[in-house]
Amino acid sequence: MMTLPQIKNILNDHRPESVEELAQEAAQITRQHFGRAISLYGPIYLSNFCSSHCTYCGFNSHNKINRMKMTPEQYRKEMQFIQSQGIRNIIMLTGESHKHTPVSYLKEATQIASEYFQGIALEVHPMETAEYKELFAAGVDGITVYQETYDRARYAQVHLSGYKKDYDFRYATPARAAEAGMRHISIGILLGLSDAANDVYAILQHLRELERSFPGVEYGISFPRLRTVKTESLASCDVDDVQFVKIIALTRILFPRVSINLSTREAPRLRDHLLDIAITRMSAGSNTSVGGYTLLEEKEQDPQFDIKDERSVDQIVKLLKSKDFDPVFTDWRHIENSV
Amino acid sequence: MTDSPLIIAGKSFSSRFLLGTGKFKNKKDLADSINASKSEIVTVALRRIDLERHEENILEYIPAHVTLLINTSGARTAQEAVRIARLAKASGCGHWVKIEVINDSKYLLPDNAETIKATEILAAEGFMVLPYITPDLYTARALVKAGAATVMPLGSFIGSNQGLRTKEFIQVLINEIDLPIIVDAGIGAPSQAAEAMEMGAAAVLANTAVATAQNPASLARAFALAVEAGRLAYLSGLPLQQSLARASSPLTGFLYDDAAAN
Numbered sequence: 067m068m069t070l071p072q073i074k075n076i077l078n079d080h081r082p083e084s085v086e087e088l089a090q091e092a093a094q095i096t097r098q099h100f101g102r103a104i105s106l107y108g109p110i111y112l113s114n115f116c117s118s119h120c121t122y123c124g125f126n127s128h129n130k131i132n133r134m135k136m137t138p139e140q141y142r143k144e145m146q147f148i149q150s151q152g153i154r155n156i157i158m159l160t161g162e163s164h165k166h167t168p169v170s171y172l173k174e175a176t177q178i179a180s181e182y183f184q185g186i187a188l189e190v191h192p193m194e195t196a197e198y199k200e201l202f203a204a205g206v207d208g209i210t211v212y213q214e215t216y217d218r219a220r221y222a223q224v225h226l227s228g229y230k231k232d233y234d235f236r237y238a239t240p241a242r243a244a245e246a247g248m249r250h251i252s253i254g255i256l257l258g259l260s261d262a263a264n265d266v267y268a269i270l271q272h273l274r275e276l277e278r279s280f281p282g283v284e285y286g287i288s289f290p291r292l293r294t295v296k297t298e299s300l301a302s303c304d305v306d307d308v309q310f311v312k313i314i315a316l317t318r319i320l321f322p323r324v325s326i327n328l329s330t331r332e333a334p335r336l337r338d339h340l341l342d343i344a345i346t347r348m349s350a351g352s353n354t355s356v357g358g359y360t361l362l363e364e365k366e367q368d369p370q371f372d373i374k375d376e377r378s379v380d381q382i383v384k385l386l387k388s389k390d391f392d393p394v395f396t397d398w399r400h401i402e403n404s405v
Numbered sequence: 406m407t408d409s410p411l412i413i414a415g416k417s418f419s420s421r422f423l424l425g426t427g428k429f430k431n432k433k434d435l436a437d438s439i440n441a442s443k444s445e446i447v448t449v450a451l452r453r454i455d456l457e458r459h460e461e462n463i464l465e466y467i468p469a470h471v472t473l474l475i476n477t478s479g480a481r482t483a484q485e486a487v488r489i490a491r492l493a494k495a496s497g498c499g500h501w502v503k504i505e506v507i508n509d510s511k512y513l514l515p516d517n518a519e520t521i522k523a524t525e526i527l528a529a530e531g532f533m534v535l536p537y538i539t540p541d542l543y544t545a546r547a548l549v550k551a552g553a554a555t556v557m558p559l560g561s562f563i564g565s566n567q568g569l570r571t572k573e574f575i576q577v578l579i580n581e582i583d584l585p586i587i588v589d590a591g592i593g594a595p596s597q598a599a600e601a602m603e604m605g606a607a608a609v610l611a612n613t614a615v616a617t618a619q620n621p622a623s624l625a626r627a628f629a630l631a632v633e634a635g636r637l638a639y640l641s642g643l644p645l646q647q648s649l650a651r652a653s654s655p656l657t658g659f660l661y662d663d664a665a666a667n
Contacts, residue, residue: 101428
């Protein structure tokens with residue numbers, strides 16, 4: 067691992083050759099461990115009911131948006147559409163609400179999703195180990211949970227109420243999911259919330275801890291940057307493209323086999339170039355509104371964030387092939403999960 | 406000099422080069438590499454088979470005469486490896502299975518103990534089981550008892566191209582185990598494959614080196630030739646390497662000096 071001053075030095079080194087050197091090393095490591103395979107997945111937003119107040123989020127409980135929770139018939143239709151695009155790995159997302167989207171709701175969604183998809187992950191409110199065990203047994207293989215920032219003071223400033231206020235409970239969430247048997251766990255920070263070097267250092271420490279405690283889990287990491295929602299800026303982002311590339315390259319160098327994910331929050335040009343450096347997983351054809359694929363017209367939608375890369379799954383596949391990458395849709399074939 | 410074929414579980418193969426199918430940039434390169442190397446056994450991870458999409462289904466690119474060896478990539482326990490193998494069989498992928506039980510996503514080292522358990526269960530169910538292990542004599546002996554068809558020790562960390570870092574331990578298996586020893590993982594250059602064959606390995610499996618080469622098909626062919634050359638060298642009774650230096654003051658010469666004096 068690197069020390070915090072080393073990470074700071076790297077991020078503050080403004081010579082173009084410094085980012086180039088990192089990128090070259092990262093690219094070589096990525097190709098060695100992943101070849102030219104890029105895993106693709108699709109998101110489905112099941113519900114945007116949320117009991118947390120996170121100042122930067124489009125779904126936060128104080129925002130006046132159309133609240134909606136899909137019924138099984140509704141999300142089945144959305145899932146059929148996503149599957150018809152070729153997607154085999156799905157991540158199901160909700161706002162943070164035990165009340166509106168309890169384990170029973172998530173289990174039913176998992177059951178229906180398993181008719182259409184081979185790999186099922188959840189990005190929902192943090193839960194207890196016993197609840198994760200229940201979901202694992204029901205067919206969930208992966209959990210995504212972002213700490214957003216590891217700066218406790220800043221964390222308290224932006225997470226004003228709801229479950230998400232509890233920093234420590236959230237911090238221990240990946241470990242509880244691993245304890246329950248989950249195969250894939252993704253963690254992340256929201257770049258732009260707090261000092262980037264401190265947060266990068268902290269998340270890499272967190273990842274190292276998890277690797278030591280739960281070596282059998284396949285880990286993923288994401289570095290979403292704060293985006294505007296319906297053109298309203300909810301926070302300013304101070305991580306420029308050069309720093310962003312450095313953070314991703316550095317993560318690859320320190321964690322050669324970890325899957326690094328890039329969402330449609332980033333613009334196509336940057337996404338395309340990051341594929342050459344370290345990205346191994348990306349979403350495609352995404353819609354971040356509840357019911358956004360088939361149920362609602364665009365003007366009726368309230369997305370969690372505005373997408374910058376609006377290319378369809380087919381367009382992403384064409385792009386990957388033109389760049390000599392192998393798009394991987396099936397990265398897991400579901401087997402019975404015993405707890 | 407003629408070689409006897411490689412026999413695994415009663416099936417005879419003329420090629421001693423096995424090819425893995427991960428990490429290729431496209432499926433055409435994979436198909437070309439299989440053809441160029443004339444490999445007759447090809448490993449595929451069940452988790453990567455897209456049974457539902459014809460044009461993305463890797464199996465469409467593997468010639469019919471090639472034996473499909475499904476690997477259990479993603480299994481963390483014996484039980485999961487068993488489930489993956491059964492699912493593969495039920496999906497029409499045959500009953501040849503490379504057991505890969507890995508519960509460490511950083512080093513990707515196989516869990517020998519769980520591998521033995523999975524081998525026992527699957528061999529009893531009629532699978533042809535080719536277990537992948539960290540080379541260890543006791544594990545290999547247990548695998549023989551469990552009904553394995555071969556033993557596949559790793560040469561070095563998977564995907565590392567570091568060659569035969571575990572050479573001495575593999576040699577022990579070659580000397581002591583009556584099943585074909587197939588060196589798998591870490592073989593990054595044809596010279597390393599030749600070296601394994603010279604030691605008496607029955608076959609070599611490569612993947613990363615071929616898949617990530619600039620010209621995969623021609624490197625696949627180079628591997629196949631190296632495996633053949635190494636095999637021929639082994640069969641020819643390769644002379645042992647000698648230290649160039651000879652002791653200038655013999656330690657046992659006195660025995661004969663005395664005899665001459667008497």
